[in-house]
Amino acid sequence: xxxxxxIRRLSFFILTIFLASCSGKKENRVVILETTxxxxxxxxxxxxxxxxxxxxQAGVAAYLKxxxxxxxxVILLDDGDNLQGQPAVYYYNFIxxxxxxxxxxxxxxxxxxxxxxxxxxxxxxxxVYDRLVREYNFPLLAANAVDTETGNPYFKPYVIVERNxxxxxxxxxxxxxxxxxxxxxxxxxxxxxxxxxxxxxWMPVIEKEKPDIIAGLFHSGWDDREIEPGGDFSGDAGSAxxxxxxxxxxxxxxxxxxxxxxxxxxxxxxxxxxxxxGGSRSQKIARADIIVAPGKKHMTITGQILDVEDxxxxxxxxxxxxxxxxxxxxxxxxxxxxxxxDISSRDSYFGPSAFVDxxxxxxxxxxxxxxSFAAPLSFDVKISSGPVTVGDMFKLYRFExxxxxxxxxxxxxxxxxxxxxxxxxxxxxxxxDLLLKYxxxxxxxxxxxxxxxxxxxxxxxxxxxxxxxxxxDVTKPEGQRILxxxxxxxxxxxxxxxxxxxxxxxxxxxxxxxLTQGAGIGKEELTKRLISSTERDLRYYILxxxxxxxxxxxxxxxNWKIIPEEWVxxxxxxxxxxxxxx
Numbered sequence: 001x002x003x004x005x006x007i008r009r010l011s012f013f014i015l016t017i018f019l020a021s022c023s024g025k026k027e028n029r030v031v032i033l034e035t036t037x038x039x040x041x042x043x044x045x046x047x048x049x050x051x052x053x054x055x056x057q058a059g060v061a062a063y064l065k066x067x068x069x070x071x072x073x074v075i076l077l078d079d080g081d082n083l084q085g086q087p088a089v090y091y092y093n094f095i096x097x098x099x100x101x102x103x104x105x106x107x108x109x110x111x112x113x114x115x116x117x118x119x120x121x122x123x124x125x126x127x128v129y130d131r132l133v134r135e136y137n138f139p140l141l142a143a144n145a146v147d148t149e150t151g152n153p154y155f156k157p158y159v160i161v162e163r164n165x166x167x168x169x170x171x172x173x174x175x176x177x178x179x180x181x182x183x184x185x186x187x188x189x190x191x192x193x194x195x196x197x198x199x200x201x202w203m204p205v206i207e208k209e210k211p212d213i214i215a216g217l218f219h220s221g222w223d224d225r226e227i228e229p230g231g232d233f234s235g236d237a238g239s240a241x242x243x244x245x246x247x248x249x250x251x252x253x254x255x256x257x258x259x260x261x262x263x264x265x266x267x268x269x270x271x272x273x274x275x276x277x278g279g280s281r282s283q284k285i286a287r288a289d290i291i292v293a294p295g296k297k298h299m300t301i302t303g304q305i306l307d308v309e310d311x312x313x314x315x316x317x318x319x320x321x322x323x324x325x326x327x328x329x330x331x332x333x334x335x336x337x338x339x340x341x342d343i344s345s346r347d348s349y350f351g352p353s354a355f356v357d358x359x360x361x362x363x364x365x366x367x368x369x370x371x372s373f374a375a376p377l378s379f380d381v382k383i384s385s386g387p388v389t390v391g392d393m394f395k396l397y398r399f400e401x402x403x404x405x406x407x408x409x410x411x412x413x414x415x416x417x418x419x420x421x422x423x424x425x426x427x428x429x430x431x432x433d434l435l436l437k438y439x440x441x442x443x444x445x446x447x448x449x450x451x452x453x454x455x456x457x458x459x460x461x462x463x464x465x466x467x468x469x470x471x472x473d474v475t476k477p478e479g480q481r482i483l484x485x486x487x488x489x490x491x492x493x494x495x496x497x498x499x500x501x502x503x504x505x506x507x508x509x510x511x512x513x514x515l516t517q518g519a520g521i522g523k524e525e526l527t528k529r530l531i532s533s534t535e536r537d538l539r540y541y542i543l544x545x546x547x548x549x550x551x552x553x554x555x556x557x558x559n560w561k562i563i564p565e566e567w568v569x570x571x572x573x574x575x576x577x578x579x580x581x582x
Contacts, residue, residue: 028166028291028292028293029071029072029073029289029290029291029292030073030075030163030166030168030212030213030289030290030291030292031067031071031073031074031075031287031288031289031290032074032075032077032168032213032215032251032253032287032288032290033063033064033067033074033075033076033077033285033286033287034077034078034079034217034253034276034278034285034286034287034288035057035060035077035078035079035278035282035285035286036078036079036080036081036219036253036254036255036256036277036278036279036280036286037079037080037081037118037255037256037258037279037280037281038057038078038081038082038085038280038281038282039081039082039084039085039086039089039120039280039281040082040083040084040085040086040087040088040089040090040103041053041055041056041057041085041086041281041282042056042057042058042086042088042089042102042103042106042282042321042324043056043057043058043088043318043321043322043324043325043328044056044058044059044313045325046086047086047087047088047328047329047332047391047394048086048087048332048391048394048395050332050391054309055281055282055283055308055309056282056308056313057106057110057282057317058313058314058317058318058321059282059308059309059311059312059313059314060110060282060285060308060311061109061110061313061314061316061317062311062312062313062314062317063285063306063308063311064076064110064111064314065314065316066311067287072164073163073164073166075113075161075163075168075170075215076110076111076112076113077112077113077114077115077170077215077217077253078107078112078114078115078116079115079116079118079217079218079219079253079254079255079256079278080115080116080117080118080119080120080121080174080219080255080256081118081119081120081121081219081255081256081280082103082107082115082118082120082121083103083120083121083123083124083128083129083132084120084121084123084124084399084400085120085281085398086394087328087331087332087390087391087394088102088324088328089102089103090394090400091327091328091331093124093128093400094128094536094537094540095331097127097131100135101128101131101132101135102321102324103132104132104135104136105321106321107136107138108135108136108137108138109317109320109321110317112136112137112138113138113159113161113170114138114139114140114141114159114161114170114172114217115136115138115139115140115141115172115217116140116141116142116172116173116174116217116218116219116255117129117140117141117142117145117155117172117174117219118174118175118219118255118256119174119175119177119178119181119182119219119256120400122145122174122178122182122186122187122190123181123182123186123399123400124186124400125185125186126186126187126188133155138159139155139156139159140155140156140172141155141156141157141158141159141170141171141172141217142154142155142157142172142173142174142219143157143158143171143172143173143198143199143201143202144173144174144176144192144193144194144195144198145174145187145190145191145192145193146190146191146192146193147189147190148189148190148191149189154189154190155172156172157171157172157202157205158170158171158172158202158205158206160209160211166212166213166292167209167210167211167212167213168211168212168213168214168215169206169209169211169213169214169215170215170217171199171202171203171206171214171215171216171217171249172216172217172218172219173195173198173199173216173217173218173219173220173242174192174218174219174220175192175195175219175220175221175238175256176192176193176194176195176238177192178192179192179509180509180510180511180523181505181506181509181510181511182505182506182509183402183404183505183508183509183533184527185533195218195220195238195239195241195242196238196241196242196245196246199216199242199245199246200245200246203246203247203248206248207248212292213250213251213290213292214248214249214250215249215250215251215252215253215288216239216242216243216249216251216252216253217252217253218238218239218242218252218253218254218255219255219256220238220239220254220255220256220257221238221239221254221255221256221257221259221277222239222240222254222257222259222261222275222277239252239254239275240265240275243265243267243273243275244265244267244268245267245268246267247267247268247269247271249267249273250273250274250290250301251273251274251275251276251288251290251301251303252273252274252275252276253276253277253278253286253288254275254276254277254278255277255278257277258279258280258281259277259279260277260278260279260284260305261275261276261277262275262276262277262286262303262304262305263275263303264303272301274288274301274302274303275303276288276303276305278305279305282308283307283308283309284305284306284307284308285305285306285308286303286304286305286306287303287304287305287306288301288302288303289301289302289303289304331390332389332390332391332394333389333390333391334389334390335387335388335389336388336389336390336393336543336546336547337387337388337546337547337549337550337551337552338386338387338388338550338551338552339383339384339385339386339388339552339553339554340385340551340552340553340554341354341385341553341554341555342382342383342384342385343355343358343382343383343554344380344381344382344383345376345378345379345380345381345382345459346380346382346576346579346580347556348375348376348459348462348464349376349424349436349455349459349462349579350435350562350568350571350572350575350576351556351560351561351562351568351572352464352556352557352558352559352560352561353376353556354554354555354556355376355383355396355554356374356375356376356464357466357554357555357556357557358396358552358554359372359374359396359397359542360372360374360464360465360466360467360557361466361557362541362542362545363403363466363502363503363538364466364467364502365545366403366502366534366538366541366545367403367405367500367502367532368405368500369405369467369499369500369501369502370467370487370499370500370501371408371413371465371466371467371468371499371500371501371502372465372466372467372501372502372503373416373420373463373464373465373501373502373503373507373514374463374464374466374503374504375459375460375461375462375463375464376459376460376462377396377397377398377399377459377460378395378398378459379455379459380579380580381395381396382395383395383396388546388552390543393539393542393543393546394539396542397538397539397542398460399460399504399506399537400537400538400539401504401505401506401537401538402504402505402533402534402535402536402537402538403502403503403504403505403533403534403538403541404502404503404504404505404507404508404530404531404532404533405500405501405502405530405531405532405533406500406501406503406508406526406529406530406531407498407499407500407501407529407531408498408499408501408519408521408529409495409496409497409498409499410484410493410494410495410496410497410498410499411495411496412515412519412520412521413465413468413484413499413501413519414482414484414495415518415519415520416463416514416515416518416519417463417464417465417470417472417482417484418478418479418480418481418482418518419513419514419517419518419519420461420462420463420464420514420518421472421478421481421482422478422479422481423437423456423457423461423462424436424437424457424462425437425472425474425481425562426474427474427475427476427477427478428474428475428567428571429475430567431564431566431567431570431571433567433571434446434571434575435474435562435567435568435571435572435575436455436571436575436579437455437456437457438453438454438455438456438578439453439454439455439456440456446578451581452578452579452580452581453575453578453579455579460506460512461512461514463507463512463514464560465559465560466488466557466559467487467488467559468484468485468486468487468488468493468559468560469484469485469486469487469488469559469560470482470483470484470485470559470560471483471485471560471561471562471563472560472561472562472563473562473563473564474562474563474564474567474568475563475564475567488557488559500531504538505533508526508530509526510523510526
C-alpha cells in the first residue's frame with residue numbers, strides 16, 4: 001500500500017469519526033447497517049454490459065459516511081455472496097491470485113464489523129475464501145459450517161462488538177442447502193448443519209456474554225409461509241424458523257433470496273423480532289435503529305430499507321479504487337473469438353435457441369458425453385455479432401459451476417425432461433391458453449411489473465437437452481409430454497440403456513430437483529453416478545474452447561420442438577411481448 005493510499009484511508013475514518021462527535025445525537029442509539037448479495041457490484045460500472053450504473057459499494061460508502069456523521073454508534077455488516085457475479089471479483093478469485101483481493105480491500109476500507117459466508121462465497125473454493133479470511137480485518141461468520149475434524153465452526157460462530165459502552169453480539173448462519181448445489185471439493189472438510197438446531201445450541205453461549213443487543217446475520221432467505229403452523233421450514237429460506245423458534249434475537253438480517261423485507265414478528269416467547277432483508281447487488285441498505293435504555297435491553301427498534309441510487313458515489317472511495325476499473329476492463333475486453341450472428345436468451349423459452357445450444361455444444365465437446373442438459377442462466381441477455389470478449393462469457397454463463405459427466409438411464413433422461421418442462425410450461429387446452437408458467441395475480445392473470453410479466457420459476461432451471469431428438473406435447477398433462485425419438489446421431493434411443501450426460505455441478509448435486517424429484521435418483525446415489533468433473537469452472541473451459549475455435553457460427557440445433565406448432569407460434573407472438581415488452 002502506497003503512502004497516498006494510506007493517507008486517504010485514514011482521512012476517511014478520521015473525518016467520519018470527527019463528524020460523528022459533532023453530531024449531537026444521543027449516545028444510546030445504535031445503528032446497524034447491512035449489505036447483502038453484493039455479487040461484485042463494487043464500482044459504479046457494469047463490466048458485463050459495459051455501462052455506468054447508479055448503484056455500487058461506492059454509493060454505500062457515501063451513505064455510510066453520512067450515517068457515521070449523524071450517529072455515534074454505527075455497526076456495518078454484510079450477509080454474504082460477494083465472490084460471484086461481476087468480473088471484478090472473478091478476476092481476483094482466479095486470475096490475479098497474488099495481489100490483495102479487491103473485495104477484501106474494499107470491505108476493509110469501509111470498515112465492516114462482520115460478514116457471513118454465502119453459498120456463492122463457498123462456490124469460489126477453499127483457496128479463495130480461506131485467503132479472504134486472512135485478508136479481512138473482520139470475522140467471517142457461519143456457526144453451522146462445521147469443521148468435520150474438530151467439530152467446531154470452520155468460520156467464527158459469532159462476534160461481540162463493543163462501541164461506546166454498548167455490547168452487540170452478531171451471530172452468523174448460512175444456508176445448509178449448499179451441498180445440494182456445489183461439488184464436495186469446494187467445501188472439503190466442512191459440514192453444513194441445520195440452522196434451527198445450531199441457533200438453539202449457540203444462543204445460551206451468546207447470552208452468557210450479556211450483550212445489550214443480539215443480531216442474527218443469516219445468509220438464508222425469508223419466507224412468511226414458514227412462520228405459519230406446519231410451515232415448510234426449509235434450509236434454503238430458513239430464517240423465519242429461527243426467528244420464531246429461538247428467543248433472544250432483537251433483529252435478524254437476511255440475505256440469499258435477493259428479496260426486500262422490513263417487518264416485525266412475534267417469537268414463541270412473545271417477544272418482537274425485527275426482520276430486515278436488503279435485496280442484492282448494492283441496490284439497497286438495510287438499517288436497524290435501536291435505542292438502548294439504561295438498565296434495560298432496549299427501548300425501541302425500527303427498520304428501514306434505503307435506496308443506494310439516492311446517494312452519489314463517494315469521492316474518497318472512487319479515488320481509492322478507481323484504478324481497478326482499468327485493470328478489470330482490460331481483462332473483460334479481451335477478444336477471444338468472432339461471432340457471425342447475434343444471440344439472445346429470449347428465444348430460449350419457446351424452443352431451441354442458439355444461446356442455449358452454444359452451451360450444449362461446448363458441454364458435449366468438453367466431455368464427449370452422449371447427452372447434454374443446459375438452461376438459459378440469465379433471463380434476458382444478448383451477445384452481439386462481431387468480436388466476442390471475455391465479458392460476453394459472463395452473459396452466456398453466469399455461475400462458477402463445474403462441468404460433470406454423469407450416468408443416467410434413458411428412462412431417467414425422459415423423467416428429467418418431464419420435470420423440467422413441467423416447471424416451464426402449462427398444459428394448453430386451446431390456442432389461446434398461456435404456454436409458459438407465470439407469476440399470477442389474484443385475477444389468475446400474469447402479474448405485471450413495469451408492464452412486463454415474470455416467469456413463475458427461475459430460468460436457470462429451464463433445462464433442455466442436446467444429443468437427442470424429442471418432442472414436447474403441451475396438450476398432454478405434466479409427466480406425459482416428452483417423446484424421445486432417437487439420439488441426434490441417428491441411433492435409436494433406449495429407455496433401458498445407460499447414457500453419459502453432461503450437466504453442470506449445480507444440477508449434478510441435486511440443484512433444482514431435476515435429478516432427485518424428476519429422475520427419481522436418491523440424493524445419496526448422485527455421487528455414485530458421477531463419472532468425472534472438470535477441475536475448473538465451466539466458464540474457464542468455454543473461454544479456452546472459444547479461443548481455439550476463433551469463429552463462432554451460432555445456430556439453433558432444432559433437435560426438439562413443442563407441439564402443436566401452430567398453437568405455440570401464436571403463443572410465442574403474444575407471450576414474447578408479455579415478457580419483453582416488444
